[in-house]
Amino acid sequence: xxxxxxxSSLLPPAARPGDLLSAVDSPALLLDLxxxxxxxxxxQAAADSAGLALRPHAKAHKxxxxxxxxxxxxxxxxxxxxVSEAIPFVAAGIPDILVxxxxxxxxKARLLAALAGHARMSVCVDHExxxxxxxxxxxxxxxxxELLVEINIGQDRCGVADxxxxxxxxEVIAQxxxxxxxxxxxAYQGGLQHVRGAEVRREAVLRATERARLVVRDLLDxxxxxxxxxxxxxxxxxxxxxxxxxTELQPGSYVFMDADYGRxxxxxxxxxxxxSLLLASRVxxxxxxxxxxxxxxxxxxxxxxxxxxxxxxxxxxxxxxxxSANDEHGILQCRTPGGAKPRLGExxxxxxxxxxxxxxxHDAIVAHRAGRVEAVWAIEARGLSR
Amino acid sequence: xxxxxxxSSLLPPAARPGDLLSAVDSPALLLDLxxxxxxxxxxQAAADSAGLALRPHAKAHKxxxxxxxxxxxxxxxxxxxxVSEAIPFVAAGIPDILVxxxxxxxxKARLLAALAGHARMSVCVDHExxxxxxxxxxxxxxxxxELLVEINIGQDRCGVADxxxxxxxxEVIAQxxxxxxxxxxxAYQGGLQHVRGAEVRREAVLRATERARLVVRDLLDxxxxxxxxxxxxxxxxxxxxxxxxxTELQPGSYVFMDADYGRxxxxxxxxxxxxSLLLASRVxxxxxxxxxxxxxxxxxxxxxxxxxxxxxxxxxxxxxxxxSANDEHGILQCRTPGGAKPRLGExxxxxxxxxxxxxxxHDAIVAHRAGRVEAVWAIEARGLSR
Numbered sequence: 071x072x073x074x075x076x077x078s079s080l081l082p083p084a085a086r087p088g089d090l091l092s093a094v095d096s097p098a099l100l101l102d103l104x105x106x107x108x109x110x111x112x113x114q115a116a117a118d119s120a121g122l123a124l125r126p127h128a129k130a131h132k133x134x135x136x137x138x139x140x141x142x143x144x145x146x147x148x149x150x151x152x153v154s155e156a157i158p159f160v161a162a163g164i165p166d167i168l169v170x171x172x173x174x175x176x177x178k179a180r181l182l183a184a185l186a187g188h189a190r191m192s193v194c195v196d197h198e199x200x201x202x203x204x205x206x207x208x209x210x211x212x213x214x215x216e217l218l219v220e221i222n223i224g225q226d227r228c229g230v231a232d233x234x235x236x237x238x239x240x241e242v243i244a245q246x247x248x249x250x251x252x253x254x255x256x257a258y259q260g261g262l263q264h265v266r267g268a269e270v271r272r273e274a275v276l277r278a279t280e281r282a283r284l285v286v287r288d289l290l291d292x293x294x295x296x297x298x299x300x301x302x303x304x305x306x307x308x309x310x311x312x313x314x315x316x317t318e319l320q321p322g323s324y325v326f327m328d329a330d331y332g333r334x335x336x337x338x339x340x341x342x343x344x345x346s347l348l349l350a351s352r353v354x355x356x357x358x359x360x361x362x363x364x365x366x367x368x369x370x371x372x373x374x375x376x377x378x379x380x381x382x383x384x385x386x387x388x389x390x391x392x393x394s395a396n397d398e399h400g401i402l403q404c405r406t407p408g409g410a411k412p413r414l415g416e417x418x419x420x421x422x423x424x425x426x427x428x429x430x431x432h433d434a435i436v437a438h439r440a441g442r443v444e445a446v447w448a449i450e451a452r453g454l455s456r
Numbered sequence: 457x458x459x460x461x462x463x464s465s466l467l468p469p470a471a472r473p474g475d476l477l478s479a480v481d482s483p484a485l486l487l488d489l490x491x492x493x494x495x496x497x498x499x500q501a502a503a504d505s506a507g508l509a510l511r512p513h514a515k516a517h518k519x520x521x522x523x524x525x526x527x528x529x530x531x532x533x534x535x536x537x538x539v540s541e542a543i544p545f546v547a548a549g550i551p552d553i554l555v556x557x558x559x560x561x562x563x564k565a566r567l568l569a570a571l572a573g574h575a576r577m578s579v580c581v582d583h584e585x586x587x588x589x590x591x592x593x594x595x596x597x598x599x600x601x602e603l604l605v606e607i608n609i610g611q612d613r614c615g616v617a618d619x620x621x622x623x624x625x626x627e628v629i630a631q632x633x634x635x636x637x638x639x640x641x642x643a644y645q646g647g648l649q650h651v652r653g654a655e656v657r658r659e660a661v662l663r664a665t666e667r668a669r670l671v672v673r674d675l676l677d678x679x680x681x682x683x684x685x686x687x688x689x690x691x692x693x694x695x696x697x698x699x700x701x702x703t704e705l706q707p708g709s710y711v712f713m714d715a716d717y718g719r720x721x722x723x724x725x726x727x728x729x730x731x732s733l734l735l736a737s738r739v740x741x742x743x744x745x746x747x748x749x750x751x752x753x754x755x756x757x758x759x760x761x762x763x764x765x766x767x768x769x770x771x772x773x774x775x776x777x778x779x780s781a782n783d784e785h786g787i788l789q790c791r792t793p794g795g796a797k798p799r800l801g802e803x804x805x806x807x808x809x810x811x812x813x814x815x816x817x818h819d820a821i822v823a824h825r826a827g828r829v830e831a832v833w834a835i836e837a838r839g840l841s842r
Contacts, residue, residue, distance in 0.1 A: 076547035080570050081540055082563070084842065095563045097841055129783060151784045152751075154467055161462035171784065172741045174751075174801045177468070177481045184466050196741055199800055227785055228741040228749055260782060355558045355582055355614040363614055365538075365560075368813045369841045374760055374781070395760070396646065397515060397812050398537045398557065398841060399613055414585055415560045426783050427754045431816065433839055452839075453819055455483055455755045455784060456470065 084350075085436045089443040092417055096352040097366035099428070099435040100419070103444060105346035106325055106437075107139070113307065113324050114143040116341055120311040125149055125168060125300065127322030130426050132451035133435060134162040136325060147190070149320045150451070153182045158450035160189045168300065169193040170256060170320060172200055172220065172228050178456065179207035186213035194220040194256050196230050198242045201250065208249035216253040217243055218300060221285050223278040225259045233288030240294055254298035257282035258320070263305030264330060268337040275309040283315050304331055308340035328425040330375040332386075348381055349420040349428070350436075351400060353412050362411045364392070364400035364418055371395065371420065372427035378420040392420060430455075471822045475829040478803055482738040483752035485814070485821040486805070489830060491732035492711055492823075493525070499693065499710050500529040502727055506697040511535055511554060511686065513708030516812050518837035519821060520548040522711060533576070535706045536837070539568045544836035546575045554686065555579040556642060556706060558586055558606065558614050564842065565593035572599035580606040580642050582616050584628045587636065594635035602639040603629055604686060607671050609664040611645045619674030626680055640684035643668035644706070649691030650716060654723040661695040669701050690717055694726035714811040716761040718772075734767055735806040735814070736822075737786060739798050748797045750778070750786035750804055757781070757806065758813035764806040778806060816841075 084098035094100065117124035126140045129151040137148050137159055147166030150156040156167050169182065172194050185191050186208065195201050195217050208215055219236045222229035230236055236255070243252045259278045265271035279301075286296055302310035302319040304327075310316050323331055326347035336342050351366035371378055373395040380387035380402065389409055394401045402418065404411060412418055422428040429435070430452055437445045470484035480486065503510035512526045515537035523534050523545055533552030536542040542553050555568065558580050571577050572594065581587050581603050594601055605622045608615035616622060622641070629638045645664045651657035665687075672682055688696035688705040690713075696702050709717055712733035722728055737752035757764055759781040766773035766788065775795055780787045788804065790797060798804055808814040815821070816838055823831045 076574075077543050080543055080567055081840075081842070095561065095842055157463050157466055172749075174738060174740050175481065181466055188462075197800055222744065226744045226747065227782070227787065228743070231744075352560060354560050357614070358608060358612045358617075361612065363558075366841075368758065368760060369816045372754065374754060396613070401613065414583055430755045431839065431841075453817065454467075455752075455817075456467070456481055 083434065083446050085443045085446055087443050087445055091438050091441050091443065094350050094436055094443065096350050096417065097370040098350045099432045100348040100350055101435050101437045102346040102348070103437050103439045105344035109325050109327070109343045109346060110139055110143045112341060112343065113321060114145065116307070116311055117319055118144060122311060122316060123318040125318050125320050126325070127151070127170070127320050128159060128451065129155065130322030130429065131325060131449070132429050132454070133447055133449045134158055135445070135447040137164055138162070146318070149322070152455050153178050153185070154454040154456040155451045156185055156191070157454065160185050164189065166190040167192070168218070168320070170258070170300070172196055174200055174203070176203060176207070179203040180211070182215065183207035183211035183213050186215050187211060190216070192216035192218060192253055194218050194228070195239060196220045196228050198239060201239060201242045201246070205246035205249045214249055214251065216251050218253050218256045218298065220256040221282060223257045223259050223281045225261055233285045233292070236285060236289060237292060237294065254296035254300070254317070255282065255285065256300050258301040258303070260303065263303040264334065265305070266334055268335040268340065271305060271334070272309045272337065275306045279310070279313055279315050286315065304343070305334055308337050323425050326425040328428070329379045329421045329423045332379070332421065345381070345421050347422060347425055349378065349422055351418050351420055353414050353416050353418060356414050357401070357411070360404040360407055360409065360411070362402045364402055365398070366420065367395045367397050367399045369397055370431055371422045372424045372431070374427070375424035378422050381419040381421050386421070469820065469832050471829045471832055473829050473831055477824050477827050477829065480736050480822055480829065482736050482803065483756040484736045485818045486734040486736050487821050487823045488732040488734070489823050489825045491730035495711050495713070495729045495732060496525055496529045498727060498729065499707060500531065502693070502697055503705055504530065508697060508702060509704040511704050511706050512711070513537070513556070513706050514545060514837065515541065516708030516815065517711060517835070518815050518840070519833055519835045520544055521831070521833040523550055524548070532704070535708070538841055539564050539571070540840040540842040541837045542571055542577070543840065546571050550575065552576040554604070554706070556644070556686070558582055560586055560589070562589060562593070565589040566597070568601065569593035569597035569599050572601050573597060576602070578602035578604060578639055580604050580614070581625060582606050582614050584625060587625060587628045587632070591632035591635045600635055600637065602637050604639050604642045604684065606642040607668060609643045609645050609667045611647055619671045619678070622671060622675060623678060623680065640682035640686065640703070641668065641671065642686050644687040644689070646689065649689040650720065651691070652720055654721040654726065657691060657720070658695045658723065661692045665696070665699055665701050672701065690729070691720055694723050709811050712811040714814070715765045715807045715809045718765070718807065731767070731807050733808060733811055735764065735808055737804050737806055739800050739802050739804060742800050743787070743797070746790040746793055746795065746797070748788045750788055751784070752806065753781045753785045754783050756817055757808045758810045758817070760813070761810035764808050767805040767807050772807070
């Protein structure tokens with residue numbers, strides 16, 4: 071018997087449509103469809119009201135069914151963070167994908183040029199070597215790409231510094247007019263997204279985007295119009311919407327809201343998203359003293375942005391904390407010494423600390439409504455990091 | 457075209473046998489076969505000399521080819537940490553597997569009982585409810601399981617406290633003699649493995665295992681012999697070997713040696729393993745100042761036990777540090793201001809901070825020798841955390 075046969079014959083899916091949510095095998099990712107759909111609608115409505123395009127980031131979910139829901143709600147396309155990540159979305163017919171990141175190397179350029187034969191593809195650049203590799207790959211594939219020059223607005227990660235640097239790349243792009251087209255700018259600052267205080271975050275967004283505004287103005291002075299200025303995220307979206315800078319926003323986590331984003335203060339006039347993403351775990355050992363042992367650790371959730379929240383009746387638990395994550399174990403602790411612990415075998419729901427790398431650990435997500443499983447969606451781009 | 461077809465038609469493997477190591481697409485896990493084979497032989501020889509069985513932990517690698525190499529070297533079987541993790545190893549013909557962990561719930565008990573129809577399977581328990589579920593599942597499947605009672609030797613995670621608690625479980629197990637057999641004890645303390653100083657670690661091992669020794673003696677006084685006492689890990693193995701307590705050791709990380717284990721001081725008379733596991737990344741953006749941007753972040757390596765080391769010519773780099781990990785980016789920084797940075801597109805090798813959750817992010821590992829790819833091994837149990 072081949073391993074794949076024994077696997078499929080012995081390991082059933084964590085859940086099947088119609089199952090009670092409480093019966094889902096553990097660990098398993100859960101998606102509250104009502105909350106998810108409200109999140110999708112709220113962000114789309116906010117972008118629509120502001121007259122901006124919404125291009126949700128698929129690096130947060132890596133799931134075709136979620137991208138399709140975002141497209142049905144009105145998204146213009148999606149972002150991916152790696153070229154390989156885009157493959158299942160292209161294959162599923164998502165028509166317009168921005169790889170919102172630089173890529174280097176012939177293998178990656180060839181892959182992107184091949185995808186551009188199936189969908190409208192765009193990608194970021196910050197160096198002429200990337201531009202030249204992409205042009206060569208497109209020439210070989212007979213396809214075309216749109217390029218956004220990334221500008222550094224304070225993350226000090228990727229991106230060029232100023233308008234002259236953008237202009238130099240625009241000139242290189244213009245040399246390959248048969249293959250490449252300059253589409254505009256990407257201006258994204260990840261660090262801003264998690265500034266806790268709403269007013270502090272608003273001011274940080276204004277400062278960072280001022281850099282982008284100057285580049286756009288300087289380019290216009292040189293006769294270069296940016297058809298697209300893309301950026302923004304779940305933490306900054308409430309402020310990005312009214313800047314008059316972006317033509318397109320690319321938030322990702324808003325569909326889920328992880329515990330890290332839950333720690334952000336929401337602006338008075340801001341967007342309020344709901345926690346739709348949970349991880350179902352179980353008490354696998356009674357543990358000692360005020361601790362119980364859960365069957366979900368670092369291989370089921372990402373803890374680098376803080377521990378998950380224990381979730382009870384739609385809120386963070388007031389009696390239990392998830393205090394430490396081993397590879398395959400999580401330690402739950404009672405806040406009050408001598409407090410009641412969940413019993414052996416009991417399901418314990420968790421809000422993951424950071425959604426993006428958590429989704430990347432799972433092959434499927436269990437979509438549920440009103441206490442019943444409605445569907446099990448594949449996370450097709452899980453592991454596609456090349 | 458189905459997503460799976462487009463995926464396989466467009467995304468080639470990261471490497472093919474015969475490729476130059478320097479040409480491997482990134483990010484990709486690499487295994488130095490010479491170092492790996494020396495690690496496997498050294499641990500096996502140490503166990504053989506001490507007259508102990510070696511049952512390497514497959515939660516570290518999740519890879520059938522690696523388990524098969526360990527079996528060829530003389531291992532008696534392997535450990536898995538979750539019942540689903542065992543499936544690909546059973547399917548590949550590994551004849552003897554300990555699920556070195558408790559499990560709860562009918563679905564998991566049924567799966568383990570089904571696997572016991574294909575291989576000799578054992579599992580840990582620390583509560584009679586687990587025993588009863590396993591007995592029932594075995595009765596339905598017509599299979600048999602061997603049970604080890606886990607004892608808590610200071611981790612304060614799973615495990616019972618003392619000999620009377622073991623005896624109570626032995627009595628429950630004895631009620632299901634047609635399905636279950638008491639095999640012995642598991643006594644494992646994960647926290648000990650990473651105590652940095654060799655002598656401090658040795659003393660901590662002696663203290664923790666003294667608890668286990670007392671339980672074994674008390675059980676013998678009651679006429680209960682432990683055929684197997686299993687435990688130990690990569691950090692404690694040098695000390696576990698000579699204790700006269702364990703009959704079997706279950707280290708996992710020794711095959712790879714991650715940066716976290718690299719920070720342990722090796723005992724004078726201890727085992728010295730080599731760093732065989734690397735992650736191939738690339739400079740995807742020149743970055744700003746003394747920083748360059750790599751294409752490998754939290755979705756390609758686990759950073760919860762510290763950042764990876766940059767690896768040059770067989771040693772930790774003396775000029776570059778990997779200082780921060782975003783989802784799909786890593787920041788490399790020069791130690792000396794104004795120092796040379798790796799150039800755009802250059803391959804940068806990293807020693808992951810923590811091997812187990814890093815392997816769980818990848819579908820394959822590129823096995824190489826003398827600068828050439830020798831094989832690409834599937835990581836079949838990746839993601840199997842149920």
